[in-house]
Amino acid sequence: MMSDFQRSLAVRLSRRGERSNQSNKEEGGGGALFSPSRLHSDYGIKTIWKAGFLRLLLVGGILWMLLIILALLFHVWSCQSSLSFFSAICNKEGRLYVVLDTIGFVPKPQHRCPIPVAYDPDKVLLPTSITPDSIVTNLTYITEDDDLSSNSPFPLFGGNISWSQRQESFILKPQMKVHCGFMPGGGAEMSSLDKHYVQKCKFVVATGIFDAYDQPHQPSNISKRSKNLFCFLMVVDELSLDFLRSNATVRQDSQGGDWVGIWRLILLKTPPYDEPRRNGKVPKILTHRLFPQARYSIWIDAKMELIVDPLLILERYLWRGKHTFAIAQHKHHRNIYEEADACKRRKRYARPLVDLQMKIYRYEGLEPWSIKKSTVSDVPEGAVIIREHTAMNNLFSCLWFNEVHLLTPRDQLSFGYVVDRLKGAFKVFMFQNCEYNSLFELHPHIREHSSKIEWVKSLKELKGKGESMKESRGGFGLWTPYPGDLDSVELPKVVRTSKAG
Known part of the structure; x- marks a missing residue:
C-alpha cells in the first residue's frame, strides 16, 4: 500500500513540476519580445518578404521594358500600314500620337548625334x-x-x-x-x-x-x-x-x-x-x-x-x-x-x-x-x-x-x-x-x-x-x-x- 501511495505522489509531483516549468517558459517567452528564438523567426519572415518584393520589382521592370519595346515595334510597323487607324499613330496631329507621346512611347529627337563618317x-x-x-x-x-x-x-x-x-x-x-x-x-x-x-x-x-x-x-x-x-x-x-x-x-x-x-x-x-x-x-x-x-x-x-x-x-x-x-x-x-x-x-x-x-x-x-x-x-x-x-x-x-x-x-x-x-x-x-x-x-x-x-x-x-x-x-x-x-x-x-x- 505504501509503495502505491508513494508512486502516486511521485507522479503528481512530476506533473506539477512539468506544468510549472511549462508555465515559466510561457511567461518568460511571452514577455521577452526580443528573445533569440523570436528574433530568428521574425528575421526569416522579413528576409522572405524582402526577396519576394525584389523579385516582383525585377519582373515588373522587365515586363514594362518588354511592353515599351513591343509598343515601339508596333509604332514602326503601324507607320507603314495602309490601315487608317494604325497609320494615325504617326500623325502628329492625331489624338493617338499625342497620347503615346505623353506616356513616353514616342522617342524625343536628339539635338546632336554621332555622324558615321569614315575615320581617315x-x-x-x-x-x-x-x-x-x-x-x-x-x-x-x-x-x-x-x-x-x-x-x-x-x-x-x-x-x-x-x-x-x-x-x-x-x-x-x-x-x-x-x-x-x-x-x-x-x-x-x-x-x-x-x-x-x-x-x-x-x-x-x-x-x-x-x-x-x-x-x-x-x-x-x-x-x-x-x-x-x-x-x-x-x-x-x-x-x-x-x-x-x-x-x-x-x-x-x-x-x-x-x-x-x-x-x-x-x-x-x-x-x-x-x-x-x-x-x-x-x-x-x-x-x-x-x-x-x-x-x-x-x-x-x-x-x-x-x-x-x-x-x-x-x-x-x-x-x-x-x-x-x-x-x-x-x-x-x-x-x-x-x-x-x-x-x-x-x-x-x-x-x-x-x-x-x-x-x-x-x-x-x-x-x-x-x-x-x-x-x-x-x-x-x-x-x-x-x-x-x-x-x-x-x-x-x-x-x-x-x-x-x-x-x-x-x-x-x-x-x-x-x-x-x-x-x-x-x-x-x-x-x-x-x-x-x-x-x-x-x-x-x-x-x-x-x-x-x-x-x-x-x-x-x-x-x-x-x-x-x-x-x-x-x-x-x-x-x-x-x-x-x-x-x-x-x-x-x-x-x-x-x-x-
Whole structure:
C-alpha cells in the first residue's frame, strides 16, 4: 500500500513540476519580445518578404521594358500600314500620337548625334567618274527674255518669268532651257580675277556674308588633303567686304585676291536684290552658276563653324549611299504649311504674302506632308547643302531659285514644292537633324537683319505710302495676276506640333 501511495505522489509531483516549468517558459517567452528564438523567426519572415518584393520589382521592370519595346515595334510597323487607324499613330496631329507621346512611347529627337563618317580622310576614295544623267541630259540657261515688259525699270537678275514659262519649266525633257539667274545687267557680277580663280575649283566649300550681319568663322578639323583638294570660297557684297577689312585680318595674295584665313573672298558687285536675305540665296542655291567648273559643293551658312572634314562629309552623305543631293530634315516641321505658319508668327516675311504663296502651291495641288509621300519631309534645314553638280541637280537648283525670285525669299517654303513638282525624278537624301547639328558649331549673328516688309500683317499696309516697302527687284510673282482663282483656295488647317517651331 505504501509503495502505491508513494508512486502516486511521485507522479503528481512530476506533473506539477512539468506544468510549472511549462508555465515559466510561457511567461518568460511571452514577455521577452526580443528573445533569440523570436528574433530568428521574425528575421526569416522579413528576409522572405524582402526577396519576394525584389523579385516582383525585377519582373515588373522587365515586363514594362518588354511592353515599351513591343509598343515601339508596333509604332514602326503601324507607320507603314495602309490601315487608317494604325497609320494615325504617326500623325502628329492625331489624338493617338499625342497620347503615346505623353506616356513616353514616342522617342524625343536628339539635338546632336554621332555622324558615321569614315575615320581617315586620306583613305577616302574619290569617284572616278560623274554620276550619269538619265532624264535631263543637257541643261542651258535663258539669258534674254522674250517678253521685255516688266514691273521693274531695270533688268532683273532672275529674269521676267511668266506664269506659263514657270509651268513649262517643270515639264522634264532631255534638252531643257530655263531661267536660272544671272541675266545680263541684273547684278551679282564677279571680277575677272575672281572668275579666273574659281575656274580651277572642282571641289568647293562655300559660304556667304551679306549686309555685314555675320563675321567669318574658320573651319576646324580640316585635313591637309582637303585643304589641297577644296576651294574654300566666301561670297560677300561690298558692304560686308568693307566690314571685314575694318574688323578682320584680310590679306592679299600675289595675284591680288583677298583672303580671310582659309576663305578666299569672292565679291559680288551690284547686289541683285533690295532684300539682303534674297541676295544670300544667290550663292546658296545657284552655287553651280557661280562656280561652273565645280563637280561637288558644300554650302554652309556664315553663322556656322564647320567642324567636320569636307571630304568625310561627301563620303558620308553622297558617295557611300550613291546620293547626289543631301540636305537635313527640319528639326520641328515636315509640313510646308506648318513652316509657313511659323514664318508668319516669327515675322520672317509679310504675312499676307506668305499666305499668297501657300495659296498658289495649294491651288497647284501641293498636299500637306504625310507618310504617304516619298520624301521623309517637305521642309529642309537649308543651312547645309551637299550636292554633286549633275544636270538634274542643277535644274532643281534653278527651279528652286526661280521660286525664291518670283515669290517670297523663304527658301524652306519652296524647296518641298519643287521636289513635289518633279514627281520623283529628283532624288534627295534628307538626313537626320541631329547629324546636321553635329557638322558645325553655331555662332550668333553680329546683328539681326530686319526689313519693314517682314512686319506687314495685311495687304492694306502695302498700299499708298506702304508701296515703298515692296521690293523693286524680286517677288514680282506676288504682284502679277495669277492665272487661277486663288480666292476659292482654302489653306489646310495647321496644328502647331512644336512650341519652338
